[in-house]
Amino acid sequence: MKRVALIALLAASLTGCSTISSTWNSWFGDEKSKPAPLETLSGPASGRIVWSARGGDITFPLSIATPGDRFVVASVDGQVRALSAADGRELWRGDVGAKLLAGIGSDGRFAAVVNRDNELIVLDAGRVVWKKALPTPVVAAPLVAGERVFTLTLDRQVLAFDALDGRKIWELKRPGEPLTLAKAGVLLAYKDTLVVGQGPRLAGVDPVKGQLRWEASVATPRGTNEVERLADLVGPAQRQGDLICARAFQSSVGCINAERGSALWNRVVGGTNGIGADSQVVVAGDASDRLSAWKLANGDLAWSADQFQRRKLSEPVVIGTQVLIGDYEGQLHLLDRDTGKTRSRLATDGSPVVTIALQGDTALAATKNGGLFAVKAE
Numbered sequence: 001m002k003r004v005a006l007i008a009l010l011a012a013s014l015t016g017c018s019t020i021s022s023t024w025n026s027w028f029g030d031e032k033s034k035p036a037p038l039e040t041l042s043g044p045a046s047g048r049i050v051w052s053a054r055g056g057d058i059t060f061p062l063s064i065a066t067p068g069d070r071f072v073v074a075s076v077d078g079q080v081r082a083l084s085a086a087d088g089r090e091l092w093r094g095d096v097g098a099k100l101l102a103g104i105g106s107d108g109r110f111a112a113v114v115n116r117d118n119e120l121i122v123l124d125a126g127r128v129v130w131k132k133a134l135p136t137p138v139v140a141a142p143l144v145a146g147e148r149v150f151t152l153t154l155d156r157q158v159l160a161f162d163a164l165d166g167r168k169i170w171e172l173k174r175p176g177e178p179l180t181l182a183k184a185g186v187l188l189a190y191k192d193t194l195v196v197g198q199g200p201r202l203a204g205v206d207p208v209k210g211q212l213r214w215e216a217s218v219a220t221p222r223g224t225n226e227v228e229r230l231a232d233l234v235g236p237a238q239r240q241g242d243l244i245c246a247r248a249f250q251s252s253v254g255c256i257n258a259e260r261g262s263a264l265w266n267r268v269v270g271g272t273n274g275i276g277a278d279s280q281v282v283v284a285g286d287a288s289d290r291l292s293a294w295k296l297a298n299g300d301l302a303w304s305a306d307q308f309q310r311r312k313l314s315e316p317v318v319i320g321t322q323v324l325i326g327d328y329e330g331q332l333h334l335l336d337r338d339t340g341k342t343r344s345r346l347a348t349d350g351s352p353v354v355t356i357a358l359q360g361d362t363a364l365a366a367t368k369n370g371g372l373f374a375v376k377a378e
């Protein structure tokens with residue numbers, strides 16, 4: 001397992017694995033690898049920061065949970081907080097007493113994280129109610145739904161626990177891939193089905209019994225060795241109605257129909273981050289931070305944009321008729337959803353934007369230094 005994780009971490013550092021030389025150049029300052037300069041913008045702002053908050057540093061694979069009317073966030077030091085999406089008011093706070101490896105999942109009442117001792121920790125309204133040692137490492141955020149907590153391990157086991165007392169309900173073990181990626185994977189709910197990433201495939205699982213219902217491929221791995229064929233699904237995935245869309249590491253972006261359990265379309269494109277989507281488009285960046293948008297219904301290319309190349313972008317979110325994305329300087333960029341043209345820019349705290357989550361008409365951007373910035377589109 002250690003060998004798997006180490007090799008996967010190496011693969012993840014290759015930003016799409018197209019060439020080792022491009023990564024080498026980005027580390028040592030090759031002229032072609034310099035970040036694109038920011039555009040000069042004019043015209044009215046198309047978004048605004050409506051509130052901000054401060055937390056601890058974020059140096060682990062963070063996801064922000066968005067149950068009900070709130071954001072639930074965690075920092076590397078083990079602090080967990082629920083904040084009102086409307087105004088940033090703190091609803092509750094908890095401390096798990098250890099540094100975190102993965103987080104966070106929440107249904108509004110229960111919140112679940114994984115600490116560096118690989119323990120699953122569940123809080124009820126900020127109070128730790130139980131801990132459970134996990135068999136293999138976890139970097140994907142747990143999923144909390146239906147008074148159950150689901151985890152996806154690095155070797156792609158899926159485990160289900162009772163949210164009230166930590167009792168293990170079932171586990172699903174499947175034949176593993178030669179290599180797995182040490183990066184947050186896909187774990188989400190679709191109606192009465194648990195959807196998990198298994199290599200380059202999405203699998204629908206019965207959440208009550210842990211039995212496989214269907215499988216659908218997002219990518220067809222190609223390459224001459226195991227590293228080149230590594231195509232694990234990378235979170236966050238996006239659900240739009242019956243469709244679930246996801247990125248396969250260094251391979252492609254695609255959508256499946258979760259009602260039928262069948263692939264809908266995929267497009268070959270490198271990249272390592274999750275994707276954004278709404279009812280019209282799917283948006284993702286490639287290994288050089290060129291953005292592309294495809295029509296949700298059929299995968300036809302809607303636009304591509306290269307104004308942010310090598311700016312180390314976060315995953316995008318689609319908010320209203322705009323695409324919101326962050327970069328390594330803490331800048332938040334708002335693009336026209338239909339054309340990819342930059343409309344406006346918002347500054348945060350100067351540290352890299354780690355992730356962005358959407359709750360209704362409000363997006364929350366989290367930075368590496370612990371800044372939380374809530375954005376509304378105009």
